[in-house]
Structures are given as C-alpha cells and as structure tokens.
Amino acid sequence: GLGDKLQATLKKLRGKGKLTEKDISDAMREVRMALLEADVNLKVVRDFVNAVKERAIGADVLESLTPGQQIVKIVHEELMNLLGGSTSRIAIASKPPTVLMLVGLQGAGKTTQAGKLALSLRKSGRHPLLVACDVYRPAAIEQLQVLGRQLDIPVFSISGNQNPVQIAKQGKEEAMRQGRDLVIIDTAGRLHVDEKLMQELKDIKAAVMPHEILLVVDAMTGQDAVNVAESFNSTLGIDGVIVTKLDGDTRGGAALSIKAVTGKPIKFVGMGEKLDTLEVFHPDRMASRILG
C-alpha cells in the first residue's frame, strides 16, 4: 500500500534530520496517487495533500520511524480527523415515532439497508414500521415486503397508489395508531439532477418531518460522489450517510470525499447482502482501507 511506496521513495532518509522540500514533494506525489486510485475526489485530494504537506514540512525524522512511516502516520492521522468525530447513533425522538428516510441514487442499496436498519434498531428495543414509497421500480414494494416477512417486521404500503407523499404520510399515521415508535421510509432511487423527483423528496420531507434523512451511497462510487452528496444535501438536507457494499474490495474513497465536502457523519456501513450486515462506521478501519 502507500506505506511500502513511501518507504521506497524515501528510503535514503533514515535518521537524516528534517525532511527537505524535495523529499516532501516526492512523498506528496505518492500520497496523491494513492488517494486518487482509491477514488477520493480530486479537489478533496488537493486540499488533503496540502494539509499533510504543512505538517510534514519540518517534521523530524525520528530514529524510531523511517521517514516513509512518519509521513504515513501523518496521513493516517489527517484521514482520521476528516473521517472521524461523528456518531453512529440514530437520534431517537422524544415524542415517537422517530422517522427515518433513506434516499440516494438508483441501486445504491436503500431497500436492503432499510431492512437492516429495522432489524438492528429492533434489537436495541425499537418497534419499527417499514414504509414502501418506491412506486416506480418493478416489484420494489414486494421487495420490501419480502424483507419485512423475513424479519417479521410490518411493512406499510398502499397498492395501486402512485403518490409516495401520501404513502409516507399515511405510513406515519399508521405507526402512531399501531404504537410503532420507529418509521423507516424507503424511497425510489433517483438522480440528483432529476428536479421532479428531488421535489418529491422535499414533499415527503415536508409531509412527515423525518428526524434523520440518510443518504445511501455505494462504496465503489467514483469522482461523482461529491456531486451527488452536495446536491442531495443542498436540495433536501441530509443528516448522515450509509456507505454500502463495503464487503467488496473497493478502497472506498467516496466516503472520505462525501464527509470532507458535506461535513455530514457516516453513520453506518453495509457489509453484505444479508439483513444482519449493517455495521457501525469505524473511521480508523476506513482510513487504513483508503490507503490500501
């Protein structure tokens, strides 16, 4: 990974004292390469490398660390600063039900994560109701119903209804009637540049006032991750992010880009297709993964 590349680049410097400007720029080129190969956004890489450079200039090359290790240590710390400092908890409303809304691009993993969240939060004592607001994708409602059956968690839907705002509203009312204290709304995948569908999300938000809007993002997303996250955040407002398919081998730089640009916490990660694969986000593991 980056550690080995930096060792090779800077191996002549052991115990030499301070790192020179040339040593630093050679090392920064390696850091930039590693982050771009990990799909971190170009602008985020630029800012990040500058921050690392500031710290690296004048850094003492300790006897106990080779200069390569020294730089990696700085990079790791800076990644942790960017990725960390956030909570993986879902804020439970003082007056139930707590309403969660999942949004994101097509195929990101929203419906599956809705099921995972329902299971995970039931384990911590909640009584979830899943609400099927994807009226467009063939068999999307059935997909959520199958998950609900597997978990023995109720799913609210209105067959033949093409109005997700109505479904969301009635779903929340149904939760209150049934004494379910947690509503998880699954929405249809959509493009951040689809004005009509982004307006639909705003209408759902206005109708049910979610306590948390979670952006679901595929871990293998490339440079476009920043456009998507910024767009959803500025148009709709998001409270956190779920990064999915992290059981793959993608480095996942999109996670760093999104956190850096929106400042919103990454709350959970999806680590598989089964419903018990939702995990709390670990910034240190993500940092190591991004560095390869």
Place this chain on the structure above:
Amino acid sequence: LLSGRKIDEEMYEELEDLLIMHDVGVTAATNLLRDLRRLVKDRKILDGEGLRLLLKEIISNSLGEKKPLRLEPGTLNIFLVVGVNGVGKTTTIGKLAQRYKEQGLKVMVAAGDTFRAAASSQLEIWAERAGVYLVSHADGADPAAVVFDAVHSARAKKIDLLLVDTAGRLHNKSNLMQELGKIRRIIDREAEHSLREVLLVVDATTGQNALVQAKEFAQIVPVTGIVLTKLDGTAKGGIVIAINQEQKIPIKIIGVGEKISDLRDFDPQEFAEALFE
C-alpha cells in the same frame, strides 16, 4: 475553455484533471496524455482547440469501432448478463428483450437470480412489458437449475434469443464467482456454441473498482462486452477507457434511463465528446 490559448504545460494539467474527474484514472490518463504530447508534435498542433479535438480523437480511437451485439440468425443465441450488485442487469435485460422482440425475434428471459428478494417478480414485470417468454423458479431455487430449465425450454420453443439474468455478486466473493462459472458451464454443455455474448454491466458512477470487476469477471466467464448504465446521470463512465486499455473488452451498449426504451448502442465518438461537455 481551451480555444484561442496557446498550448502550455498548464493546459495538459487541466486536461489530466478533467480525465481524472471523469474516473479515467491516473494510469490511463497518463497514457492518453503521453500519446497526446507525441501527436501534438507530429501534427504540429498549436492551440487549445486543436489539442482538445486531438485528445477526443485519441480517446475515440482507443475505444475502437462501434461493436454491435452478436446474433446469428436461425439458431439459439444466448446472452449471459453479469455484474456486481445494483448496476442495472435486470433492467438492461428488460430493455434488450424489448429491442429484439421489436425486431421480430422470438425472445425468452431466464430469472437466474433466485437469491435477492423479489428478483424474479422484477424480471417477470419486464418480461410482461416486453411481451417475451419467462422461465423462473421459486425463490431460493438453485440458479443452475433455472438456467438448465431455460436452455431446454428455449430449444424446444425455437427461441432466437435467450437472455439470462444473474444475481448481483461482488467479485471478491469466491463462492459466488464459482457459482457463475457453474452457470456458464451448464450453458455451454446444454447449448454448445450458443453462448453469443457475456455482458458485464458496469454502473457509470463506479470508480477505479470497475477495473478490478472487469479483470475478475473475465477470469471466470468469457466477457465479450460491457454495458455501461446510468449515463443519464452526471457521471461520465470514464473508467471504461481504462478497462478498454487494460482488459481490451469492447463497450457495446449504454443505459440512459429507467424506461424500457432507454438503451443505445455505444458510440465511441459520442462518448469521447461527452467527456468534454
């Protein structure tokens, strides 16, 4: 942005940034720019506009000629559709089914995803929309059994084109990749010489991992083409340039929306043009 400006180093850096921002990746971008510098010298290009047109030409040429999907008339053709989770395999099959049905072919689709919730129901709806035959088993059935069943049914019904849907799978899951290998062997054994295309579906929003996907899937099945989906978004799918450079797999089809008609043949020149928009 580049026209009217004389060529300088800053211009090459801007072009490298543009390529990276479109997920072409550092290695492939470096290769393209090396070719660009050489041709700028050979052709004595002097200004920014010339530079831009030349890079477009290099990209377009690297992607090769337009490659249509292969279909032999008068016999059973099988397309196997594979890829990681959520990229658009099932939807693409619906689109392909409609296209070939409209061309007068007898089309059948096989619901090879027996794992994911409501996967067969999803394909069933597409089959209905396209007006084509469907072979599916109950959820949890062995996907190999569905494929076996579909191939025999296709031969009995004298089907021209059988589209086989498979479950999304991450390439680092060896058991799932082995399952895919088994599906391919069944097709080859039960319908020798009928497997015409193995299409790897790649989501245009995917970054560098698509390179690994192409490499790993091609080890297990003979990938003959890439379908690049979701190009109606803001991502340009530049990673296919890198896939093409490294794996030499042609891009054949693009997905440009969620409707059944949102399918187009891949056009290298249009693709190269779109990178610069």
